[in-house]
Amino acid sequence: MTTPITPSPDIAVTGVGLVTSAGIGVDATWKVVCAGRSTAARNPLLAGLPVDISCTVPGFSAREHVGRRSSLAHDRFTQLGLTAAREAIADAGLDPLNWDGARVGVVVGCGLGGVATWETQHRRMLEKGPEAVSALLIPMLVPNMVAGHLAMDLHATGPNLVTATACASGATAIGTAVQLLRDGSCDVVVAGGTEAGVSPLMVTGFAQMGALSRRLDEPSAASRPFDADRDGFVIGEGSGMLVLEREADARARRATVRARIAGYGASADAYQMTAPDPEGVGVLQALRTALAGAGVMPDEVEHVNAHGTSTPLNDAAEAGALRKLLGEGAVVTSTKGVTGHALGAAGAIEAVLTVLTVQHGTVPPTANLQRQDAEIELDIVAGSPREQKVDVAVSNSFGFGGQNAVLVITAA
Template identity: 55%
Template sequence: MTVRSAPGDRPPVWITGAGVVSPAGLGVQATWERVCAGLPTARTDPELAGLPVDFSCRVPPYDLREALPGARLPAPERLDPFTVFAATAAGEAIADAGLDPGVWPAERVAVVVGTSLGGARTLEDQHERFLDGGYRRLSASLLPRYMPNLVAGQLSIVFGARGPCLQTSTACASGATAITIAADLLRAGRCDIALAGATEACVTPLITSAFARLGALSQRTDAPGEASRPFDRERDGFVMGEGAGMVVLERAEDATARGCRGRALLAGYGATSDAHHPVAPDPQGAGAVRAIRAALEDAAAGADEVDHVNAHGTSTPLNDAMESAVISHVLGPRPVVTSTKGVTGHLLGAAGAVEAVLTLRTLEEALVPPCANLREVSEGIGIDVVMDRPRHHPVNLALSNSFGFGGHNVVLAFRRV
């Protein structure tokens, strides 16, 4: 096995474990199988009844205590779903890495978790209680359940991680941002193990209505399962989703010393800002171009080495047109491209983390999932997008793109190990 050094002889960083909670299933394998099958998860949502957009992609119900037996968990009513999802995905990632929180070097374990909106469900529910009955109707756990930073705090408590504990919020790039910060902490010697990723649980009437008012959501209420259709000629917006993705990162030398083989090398990453518009991407994609080029430079790789791109691919007219033009301009026709949002919907802050994990599986399996619901590629989309069924394709270097409101662009580059 060859361990490649990053530019400047920085220590190479491996992903050694991964965990996922998504509308496609509980766990990495269940999610991967449904994504490869191209089976959408969007359906009519009773909680959204009566709204202009009444469908979403929900995580299947499950019991956290069954998912994390023996873990140090607070009472379920003290946790918002966004924390429940994060804890579940984190538990899977830690187990996948072969680590035991009972004996790991707690002071050298970092936690970095992204979220876009935090405990939105808690805030919305508690606000209704306040309007209905005033101060005394509020739960004393409102703030611990809602505050965005508390997801990182709760994970540090549950798993006994006493190193740097951080929360990131860069909209739909939050998960990718968290992974880059965790890698920086490892490269700087601030920790030896980093638990990083993102979580989101904001499919609520208020938040869904807010996105609908922006014109960002698909209006395909008569056929929810066909609504999320990245790069398709008839795409009309994204579908709200929820979930979490978490990874364990370690320096390759440390992982090798404990007998662990990395799932993938985090070869490089790039982060830029559009400085263009609060919610619309720069139509020229200049920030996205710079992010891809920065990721390749960090990975000491050429554009002609990229085999695969897991695209942000939101199913919105503006994003898909911009992103496809950027991929074509920077990377040419060579990479095989997919977007998994046709199955999962848009997981907002958690999207980049879940899609990073799916990119790892593509590296491992040499299999690129299809874009669900892609029937006819939109005019002007000049990239090789996978349709209908997964495609067997050797992948040595892959990119995972994340672009968020506010102009946040983060691109992760992964190499097979």
């Protein structure tokens, strides 16, 4: 006798928040992303380094956007996360003072943690001695503190986690949140990612690996996913947060449902430390798992927000996997041409942008795509946004260590 399979509850996105190099807030970011306007520029903080370009959040003030004491108690990655989470909660129409905090979880992706604090305090110790080091070094540095601070800020006493799967961290956090909702551990989960890794040491490390673009004479054109002349990524920073609920609960409280997280897949390449498997075996496995979980066939996927870092190997491997599984039917974009690569926050930022694409029927262009690599046989949006109804979309995120995370996002 066959045991009937109980369908997994649909997971609704009821709130979103963004802090990116394209702007503070969802509306500001979406406008610049749809315009395809690169945010990369020379950064005085990086002056004198082999690579001195980045994509940083414009006009961000910890005092203004978080609170008076934030600059003393929080590293920048936590400040960005708090700002995006507060916007997402307000967008969802929820009030942390009135909810049952024990049923609210927080899951945040972060690859690096408080690297700026680490560098500053290490320099202080070397120059002035141990007594000059802040007693808050560890609480400001360790990645888990962003989830802890969000819990305190939001009165959320449910499961509290930080996922670290390199540049897939934000997408992994969202997938983990979906699982918490489906198994009944939470009724609401604030999920996403945050990263503030634009520091001299981190940028130098990526440059030494050969991962960063060297287009220093034209920084606004440096991040160019899928272009024949791509030569590396541009490091960025930011945060993307989503409020997730079971759809039945969201409808019961008459919340606006922007989209659904319908499927999640994760895998490991088990291939090499930093290079993707050129055959895309792990990527295909994660894609197939996510689609199967969503009950979606490959030919039903209409849009892919690609990982698309602008590195020669990553773009080629991802494009080959997409072509093999989805064919030419899905319209593809990489928003990293605008925002740069926000590392552990990238997957969450791009998940929010994919939600907006599904909600508004607008696929943003891939900035700086002037001459598509002839080996990349995909329908990639370039130049201007493409107005198109999208019912089924995929958001890809991959990280060093061969870690892959794929989200299937569908129309509400």
